[in-house]
Amino acid sequence: MAIDQHLLELLVCPQCKGDIRLNAKGDGLICDACKLVYEIRDDIPIMLIEEAKPLSETAS
Template structure:
């Protein structure tokens, strides 16, 4: 299940309020500025900074 384009257009990084992008395999959202990955679980983006994973 992927996230709708409409939802992607309004979502921002909860930490810096910057733009996010969908990962290539559509399993997460990435904030390049904060270098964080927000996972998508069961079609729901988990937009909590404490749940985000740092990018390598």
């Protein structure tokens, strides 16, 4: 099951409060401003700054 589009519209980056977008694989949320990827596990976005990975380490 994919992440709900309405939920995606409500979520913001917890670090900068900016917009986020779904990555190409659909398994992470990208903040272009912070260059961070927040993983999605079991259809639940993990929106913890300390759990985010640098965008350079993942494929968008």
